[in-house]
Amino acid sequence: MKKGVLLVNLGTPDNPETPAVRRYLDQFLMDERVIDINAFNRFLLIKGIIVPFRAPKSAKSYREIWTEEGSPLMIYTVKTTELLKQRLGDEYHVEMAMRYQSPSIESALAKLRAAQVTSIQVIPLFPQYASASTGSVHQKVMEIVSKWQTIPAMSFVNSYYDDDLIIEAFAQNGAKHKPEEYDHVLFSFHGLPQRQMIKADETGKHCLKSADCCQTITGANRFCYSAQSHATARLIAERLNIPKEKYTLTFQSRLGRDPWMQPYTSEVIAELAKKGVKRLLVFCPAFVADCLETIFEVSVEYDEEFKHAGGEHVQLVESLNDSPLWIDALERMVREN
């Protein structure tokens, strides 16, 4: 009998045309953990404003990154799954799913059930915990499995923001670009609304109560996406000997008008260019696979904004994708569970 492993990434549209992007955004943004406002307002905002306006614009961006094999996020997630299967051998049954669109978590769990696995280890493909990403995956898996007559031993990976192999994998990808030859380094993480950051502090006494609340991990902020992001950036910078004054942590991909985690990548890029920074190296360690947010938002949009403000070049550090160290990290996570 085999042990089950379920890798879950965010999801991507089935194709880069507006109807498919609309279906994707609709399912994604109607998730109560992603747009965490009351159900009626969420319905009006998403169905009435965000999806109709955003779908054609996002579809255009998706067409820029789409390859003959499909969406980069899907390609790398499939490759990662295949490589992990090879590493783990016959003792394990590995399946892959996407939180939104396909392949669904329902279908992957059905395959694990049909394979009569004795246990299921759920690994969301997000190094830092956020309710909107990891939490949503956990909730969806629990909703489905809780309806089964017999429930196997379940385990859920929360985060791996400080895993030494993950840090090494990002650092090695960065080292290829010789960070010492850049004027400045950014660690640009996917952002979240500030209210989601505050909700992660169950004590109500820590988050945003001091300017350095995210600089150390404590009981109150152990599940804070921002504090975990700061730890990831600090560890990569230390590993590459990048001095504190030469790097900045920022948050990208803001959606809507509410305040999100700060500082915003686009504002810092413009400020750096105005200060005379010409060459900028950008790590995106919230993503384990290159996707729209890295290939398009950083390499195309931020590069344009940076040049417009007087800079010369934004260089993206490629994500973990199918790198052997990333597979080493996953293999160890599974075997040590």
Ligand SMILES: C=CC1=C(C)c2cc3[nH]c(cc4nc(cc5[nH]c(cc1n2)c(C)c5CCC(=O)O)C(CCC(=O)O)=C4C)c(C)c3C=C
């Ligand atoms: C790192 C994990 C992610 C978190 C946390 C997250 C939160 C979050 N995202 C949105 C809105 C959008 N995100 C979009 C794309 C996107 N987001 C992530 C990861 C996280 N999001 C990835 C990997 C991707 C790329 C997917 C791909 O197909 O390549 C998009 C769609 C693109 C666009 O229209 O800009 C939206 C919208 C919110 C609102 C949110 C938390 C509140």
Ligand SMILES: [Fe+2]
């Ligand atoms: Fe996102």
Ligand SMILES: [Fe+2]
């Ligand atoms: Fe904080």
